[in-house]
Amino acid sequence: MRYFEGGRKMRNSICERECSLKRIGEAIFVTLILVITVFYPVTINVSSTTIGGHDITFISHTYDATTDISTWTYRVTSGSSPSISHWIMELGACIKKDDIVEVSEDYEFKDILHPDPTTGLTGIKFEKDYGNGENRIVWFKLRGDYSEGLVQVAIKAGGSESYGYVIGPSCWRPDIRIEKTVWNDISNTWENSVTANIGDIIKFNISVYNSGTENLTDVNITDYLPKCLQYAGNAIVNGVPLKPTLWGNNLTWLLSYLPPCSWVYIEFDAIVIPEIALPNDRISMKVFTDSNSYFDTHLYDIPSGYDITDGWYVGWCADYWEDIHTGRKYDTMLYSSYDPYLFEKCPSAYDEDWDKVNYIINHKQGDKDDIQDAIWYFVGREGHWPSDPDAQAMIIDALANGEGYVPPIGGIMAVICYVRDNIQLTFVELEVTPNDGVNINKANVTAVGLYTGKTVYDEDDAFVNKKAADLTVEKYVSKDNGTWKKSIFAYLGDTIYWKITVTNSGMEDLSNIYVNDSVKSYGPFDLAVGASRTFYYETIASDINNTATAEGKDSDGNKVTDSD
Incomplete structure (x- = not known):
């Protein structure tokens, strides 16, 4: 089976509030960030506010870049008696008295050293009083432009003051x-x-x-x-x-x-x-039974210029439950088993365990049936435990070491062959080649x-x-010093034989290579392109996962390493 997968009085300045809000925000960030709305219930959409029965409405904000002057316009409407005697709009700490170019009516600038004694706010104070029900257009011009943000306003009417928020020139400057x-x-x-x-x-x-x-x-x-x-x-x-x-x-x-x-x-x-170039259109495929693999797969009608070409490939089954006819031509799509968009391109071919399948085909044991059973455990017949010890050993090895596995240069990777949902899903082996x-x-x-x-x-x-330089290390174990496997079962005290093969699988000569094993170490030595060196030793059996690591340098002095 395959996976588809009205306000209260606030006397502190805008600068002081910014600092306190910042401290509150930092505390929220450390604890539970979602409660931020509890502290900031007012949003930027406050273009009009009614406070104490009087209205202040934001009309517009324009900026003339040639004069570097911004204009802020409001409609102010006084309610019934007591009417507005004066009102004040708080300006950010970055706006100074000299930044006020022109105002539509009498005003007074209040700063942090001389705040409005009635309301406690700093900013621009409009001192002309209003009649009952009177409304006026009020504007002021500032040198420079400012962000539109929430600013506090206060109205003095009779013997009381009322507070609210409206859009105005803000010193808030968002940046990241x-x-x-x-x-x-x-x-x-x-x-x-x-x-x-x-x-x-x-x-x-x-x-x-x-x-x-x-x-x-x-x-x-x-x-x-x-x-x-x-x-x-x-x-x-x-x-x-x-x-x-x-x-x-x-x-x-x-x-x-x-x-x-x-x-x-x-x-x-x-x-x-690995990055491989595959055709975007369907190609032709025929599968045949084979003595060494589940399928002997013939791919053809492949245009030139791709990493896969017309020819015969080692093939395997990735869907135990569907059928495919040998010798019949199928129009087939090819997908990389490492394609990050595989689920979007072909949901039927997607599986989270292609990394473990790639590990198995690079660490084979037993015969073709054992290899196929191990593959099916991860894709196509998930979780089915085979009876053969070699298949079991491959599954155990892949579970331990196959998560996130990527084959080295010279290794092989699965290229998925998809016909349609009711035709058996297969894949072929493709050698991983350098591409810098x-x-x-x-x-x-x-x-x-x-x-x-x-x-x-x-x-x-x-x-x-x-880089095109690469180094591959393969570690094997044996009970008879002749049959080499990735894992074996042995009794404590048995003599166990180990083999480490280091290969220059890249396209540059390598130097100063060291091999560090859980028991032995070798080096330094050099390897030409394609060359290998093999080391042998023996130990007494114990329950251990034995790892060998090889490390060398390419012509530029960059480190090349692998482990097994």
Whole structure:
């Protein structure tokens, strides 16, 4: 089976409120971010406010870039007796007296050293009184332009003051920065680029900083992995594990709140995967029974210029429950088993365990029936436990070591052959070949200013330079020093034989190679392209998962490594 898968009196200044709100926001961020709306019930949509039976309505905000002057216009309507004697609009701390160019009527500027004695606010105070029911258009001009945000207003009428909020010139300035870096194992620093090979694990960092003066909400951080990379887990946000939302080959983290001067640090791992060029249209396929594999598969009518060509391929079954006729021509779509968009392109071919299937076909034991049974355990007949020990051993090995497996250069990978849902799903083996080049890994961030409602954006990228150098190490075990397997069953005290083979599977000569094993170490030595060296030793049996690691350097001094 396959998976488809009216306000109260507030005397503190706008500057003081910003600091206090920031501190509140930081506390929310540490505890439960979703309660932010409890502290900020007023939104940017307050274009009109009624306070004490009087109305103040925001009409417009215009900016003349040639004169660098912004104009702010309001309609003020007084209620019945007592009528408005004066009113004041609080201006941000960044707006000074000299920034006021012109006002439609008499006014007085109140600053933090000399606030309005009646209301306690600072800003522009309109001193002309109103008659009962009178309404006037009031405007003022400022040097420079400012964000539209919530500002506090207060009205004095009779012996009382009333407070509210309306849109006005704000010193809130939303801004955000993002930096994308990648860890360099050689220099032990975060850098803009790194050189890596197929199968290498790369650690990335995304640093996001609120560089403005405004609290930010709806923070969306997205990383767009290139085709050569696949998410490999270990994601942390500010030191806390937090798995991203995965969509295709992209990763997204959603955060509710980011105060000014605050950082978000994200780290995660990605693995370099094979990139293969496959036809976008159907090709022709025939399958035949074979003594060495489940199918001997003939692929043909393949246009030139792709990584797969007309020819015969080792084939396997990925769907125990459906049938396919041998010798019959089928129009077939080909898909990479590492395609991050496989679920979207062909849901019937999608399975989370293709990494373990790829591990099995690179670590075969027993005969073709054992290999096929091990494959079916993961795709096509999930969870069916075979009776043969070799098939069981391959399954146990894949469960232990196949998660996230990527074959090295010179290894093989599964190319999925899809006809249609009621025809058996198959796949063929394709050799992984080097393909170097520069790959761009882009990350971006968007967020919304809590008070201005403005969206801010930034992006950055890091580079992964795929190299053609590669090193492959294979570790085997035997009870008779002749039949080599990936795992065996033995009694404590038995003599166990080990074999380690190191191969230069890339396209550059390698030097200064060391092999570090759980028991033995070898090196240094050099390997030309295609050359191998094999090491043997023996131990007394114990229950152990024995790992060998080989490490060398290419012509540029970059580290090349593998383990088994």
